[in-house]
Amino acid sequence: MKQPFNNVKRIFAVALLVTLTSFTLMSYPGAAENKAEQPNQVDASMAGAATAAEKLAGDQADNAAATQESQPAAGKEKSNTTASSSKSAAKTEGANSYARIFPSDDQFTLAAENTRLQLLVHQNSGHFLVKDKRDDNVWRSFPSPEGWKDKENTDTWKKHMQSPVFIKYVEFNVRKDQVKETNVIDQKSTIEQFELTENGFRLTFSMPKIGFIIPIEVNLKDDYVETKVLEEGFKDGKTAEEMKQFEAENKKKKDNDARITGIRLYPFLGSATSEQENGYLFIPDGPGTLVQFKRDRPPNNNFYFERIYGDDLAFSNNNNSFSIRQPVRMPVFGIKSGEQALLAVIDQGAEYANVLAAPSKSMNQYNWATAEFTYRQRFFQPTDKRKLNGFQTFSRARTEGDRSVRYYFLDRGASDYVGMASRFRQFLMEDAGLSPIKTEDDNISLQVHLLGADSRKGFLWDSYEPLTTTTQAEEVVNELTSIGVKKMSIAYSGWQKGGFSENGGHFPVDSGIGGNDGMSHFIDFAHAKGHRVTLDGSSYTFNNSGRDGFRSSRDGLQDLGAVVIQFREHEGKSTLVSPRFMEEVMLKDLAKAKQLGVDGLTLGYGIGAFLNSDFNERYKATRKDARKIQENVFAKTKEQLGSADVTNGNFYALKYVEHVHGLSDENSFDLFLDETVPFAQIALHGLVTYSSWYANVTDNYGTYLLKNIEYGAIPAFMLTHAQSQELIGTRSLFNYYSTYYKDWAEEIAKQYSRFNEALGDVQNEFIAGHRTLEEGVNETEYANGKRIIVNYNAVPYEKDGVTVDAKDFAVLPGGG
Template sequence: MMKGLRANRWMALGLLAVVVFTSAVLLAVAAPSTGTAVQDEAAGEKAAPGKGGVKPQAQAGERKPDADGEAAAAAPQKQAVATAEQTAVSQEQTTDSPEQAVSKGGAKSPLPEDGMFQDAAENGRLRLKADSRSGHFIVTDKKTGQIWRSFPDPDGWDDKQNTDAWKLHLQSPFMFRYVEFNVRKDLDKESNFIAQSGKVASFDMTEDGFRIVYELPELGFVIPVQVRLKDDYVETRIVSEGLVDEKAYTKEEQEKKKDLKARLVSIRLFPFLGAATSDREDGFLLIPDGPGALIDFKKDQPDLINFYNERVYGDDWAYSYNTGFSNRQPVKMPIFGIKSGKQAVLGIIQEGMEYASVFAVPSKSFSQYNWVTAEHYFRFKFFQPTDTRRDDGFFTYNQDLTGGDRATRYYFLSGGDPGYVDMAARYRTYLTDEAGVVPLKEDKKKVPLHLNLLGADTEKGFLWDSYLPLTTTDQAKEIVQELSSLGVEDMSIAYMGWQKGGYSKYGGHFPIAGGLGGNGGMKTFVDYAHSKGFPVFLDARSYSFNNTGRDGFRKSRDGLRDLSSAVIEFKNKVMNVTLVSPRFMADVIGEDLKDAKKLEVNGFLYGDAVGSFINSDYNENKPYKRLDTRQVQEKVMQQTKEMLGSVTVTQANFYSARYAGHLDGVYSDYSYDMFVDRIVPFAQIALHGLVSYSHDYANLSGNYVQSYLKGIEYGAEPSFLITYAPSQELMKSRSLNIFYSTNYKDWTEEMVSLYQRYNEALGGVRDQFIVNHRMLTEGVYETAYSNGRRIIVNYNDTPYSGDGVSVKANDFTAAGGG
């Protein structure tokens, strides 16, 4: 399900069974007061026992507003109150501006005209104009004249390609989903501002933009929104203060009309900002799948329902029981983007990212437009069991609204021909200026070999289990000594499976097992590694779980609970494992850091519930929202850094980059959606020069040559997972049989060779930024660094010559710089 280290852990434990279906039940037309139903296939008043979940997304069909209303745009004003119908009709009746598009079907585009907008804010580079009737806005680059709109590009509007339902979606400043608890508590509906006869309750100019309050009288929703112009971006914000999603009924109204108990589920605010058609095929959508993936604009796009909708930082397990996990790789970066022609937009979810998803749709799926946006969630669907076995039950949404502002920043790129490299470079600047990531300052220029030593596990027995040593501390010293003598001058060592019982045991880590060498043996090994200048880390991902009862763990008290109050456990024929609460985990790590400090290790290697995934916790003793859990993780990483000196995180969410000296298991591949056209090293471009990183273990790769070439192309560092014991010994263990080739003797020559080849390519650029990445020809890619270094990688079976270089088949060459 997940690649790299986290995948290996789950496969090893056999803990997760993933059932995911792809949905395509869409385009149902409904009246404005009802919206469109969106229902999980597995959901209903009563769920089928054990049935997995579905991830459908449907769009609303709504009645088109009546053809009466105001005739033209009003003069600029401080306050404005308008209905959605008046807004839509006034847009149709306003005199054409020179830029106003006429559809291919002959009808004028119903989208707002530039003449309707009034000045709202301005700085040295950008100008912001706003429409007080709808809250739509236009941003203009004062130097280049490039224009970005919060609605689809009117140029190319084709009336015949958009259904009546989607014409309303495309005009609306926001789309939303809601649930009616007194009708179907398991079913959400999708609609938009215009279809619901929404009103602009107030519109106020502010120092750097404007504030608008939307009302949806039929549902009783009030949605305050703020738009601010900053140096090179606009920030849109759903303001929690004043947000209402409950209709207040008078006594007379209650007698006449049943309260449907409509409640907000999610909002897509200005979802079509930068949206464009595929007429010119000169653009793409950027999605945070794997290291980054592009969906190209294509005229001949098949008329299929294709879309990408993934939660930032992955699924929340507190809502995932009986609904299934996504089969895509979890999103690690809260970003998205769109390029059209000579301009581009990078979106960064600034606040509320823990409750957001990235939603991307190519043209001809729902409408004629390519678009990508953030969807901000306020409620979540979950399975409520009705029996102790948790077989029977029903799906519903949580009653309480998840509060907090939801803010998204849109960075506008123009001048030249901005693409994914420029977007990644802007994200890199964001990481340093806004997220607290400090650039690398390297004295040494060598690329280290990341050596992961697998210490021990539990051996399955007929009557009882026994300890299975695989790499003792004395053997670890022997491995490091041999590699060092063969020319590996720089290493970073991580010791895995060092806890009591080895890799499969969770809880009671210290003291280190005598079968591995005990505390004394580990201290001796650490001292030896330090004498060589090599740092040593202890793998601490196992603190995320407990299956031993050690550390005073009680499942009923210290286990993480989902929304139905059930403790989250993973069970199979081999073992049961409980996910621990953030509070318990943080307390145990805080104590164990003192023991680790005595060993003088350089840090902990985190992952899983520290830096890799985040969950809500409905434990009565200490409940945590998803944001709270993230803050606990950051506190743990900061505490570790202060006490031990450094932190490594595997398959890290990008908030971990602020604390980590190295990121392990960074994605180098994507999820293989059919509508994705290209994989790009967006994450690596953003990270290089800030934090070092490595991909999957080279000795466990399905295609060794391609894997190592991808590492060279993407600026990664080599990583191996090895044991002193023969690989077949792992077959005796409870959880390590998927690590099929780990014996260090089998890989010594390759480790030395790969270390040398990586340094041949990347020596001297560890602290340099990636400034360009491009495909020279099919199967040949170039990566350029800020010091002039160029790396050309050839994945083809034939040599390449061009651009002043020659590259052998399945090889690389380095030129300049370094």
């Protein structure tokens, strides 16, 4: 299987050079023009009641008075030094300023309660508090008062932080490509239809000046609060009749036809300053990454903003908006501050959500993270038949549906990334359909990927290059079994007609490697040895052969500008197939795969990894539709063949799969990121097995092995019967520079034995702990008490009677 996303990066090499710059200009709050009026107080009202501005002004006056009364009278206390006096004055000034902007805790009334949590609401602003009965922690839907410094926040950001809703919008009658920003404060929003519900409250923010109506709901559940933007009652800009009325009443001013592009709901829930440095932001970059709270962090524009489940090629194509970071596979983020921590899981509308995380001094004084829901997307609109010239604009149609985020408030004893991952594991089991795995014995299943064949570019025509025939595959498997590899999961790639670089018309198995009969015989042989066999099915994502009745202009995935999306290969190009066309072909081919006796398919790319809208009128599909199509393919594959695997897959695919290949074990190396942590691995271990990329083509083989041991991953190898140099010059296999099985057989057997010792008896155990013992030395603990200490350093680690050799690991069974 091809390494995911390498082709994307080659196609758009030029675009990548400008991605960060264009992304910063588009996404940085405050960079976009904002001409909205900026009142000092919320101007809002409940239906049939006085305006919230009046109420909130009264509340804030009470806050300020209470703050003043709490200060010692002049002359009663003396500071020891001028410095301490100045510091006290600054603190008082900050408290007074905070009290004028945000409501105090005693102004909130109870909305819902259970055995763990209380939800309280401030009806005049729409903000809420969550009080944790277990440890008396208080969570606010606005920035924490601790460490507030008025001078470190601009007036614009004070209003953003005061507002429960942050809005991005575009004015189609002004600049169709320019995003503006506003909030309920600037828009003088009123609160309408406030009501307490069975589990919380519901209200509507009405902004008649700009034409937005945003209904929201907040519900208290067992150990979490769910915030939701509701579709019912949502209004997005003025109607045609309202626009005419506006222009009639404002003859010198034309309505700007404002339409929402993005919304953040309660974006500062859980935010904290860096006054206390014992905290971090958790972001879903790679397996999981921490951004530490740092008091001395220099002001900068570094922040994280990535779309969940990766780019949508139907919008990213031709508009220079591709991210160079790894795609986000998990719809999560988190915040730890001192002894309290929360995990956010983006639930409804995750397909249209982004994760935004900003360390202190990148935008304001707070460390904060939030979900931003996309309602319209920027795209390239061609203006000529060749579709090379055009302009940037936003989609007119709005993506509909409820959008929700669950905020899990963790126990004090679990207030770190391990606790976050453990709670996410519980979510995966209770809400996403995953179940603990059952193992037959204590032998891990080594991941062996075999390359069948590829084509080689010729002067007049291409030549077929067999690399591992089915007969030769039996030889490879037999040798590995004979030297100690007791269990293998074998994925066969390049088996389809034409080999690895040919897409479309997969069956029958190419006769050049043995045909259907040869493959069936190999599968029977592997089963007799106790091994599992899957076929690589990720290549159904593309078609470059025209087989299966495919025509690029008719059956290819199209962007909103009606451009067919194609991927440039090392030699030639392939068309991205419409998801509905792909689904139809795959479901027909499952019966053919079943006749071979195969155990399943290893899927990827457009079946579990890419998530694209399709504007091809024959096969039209939203991003949400595309997810449903992919899940149906996984479900049918599992139902008819017995199992499915996925490569570098999005987490919605995991409930259908037996193994995840290519699970990331490193972050994207942004300069402001501090530490990679195995969040994904902690969440998944014991639910599905997983491996990272191929050991024999990794940059640092020794570190790869240690990282896999630390993360509880099964090693994977890409092998051929042909010698490695025979891959040189093939169309697509130039990345696989060391695949000859005889070069690796003894090493594979050695590492299989070591990994079995470390991980064989904990395959079905949850990871219960992970920590750094000292720099370069990490410990992973399993639920049964087994501990594995990994030493990446060039010198031995010795402590508490435990010795771990340099660049090695030690296993401590049963908590010894």
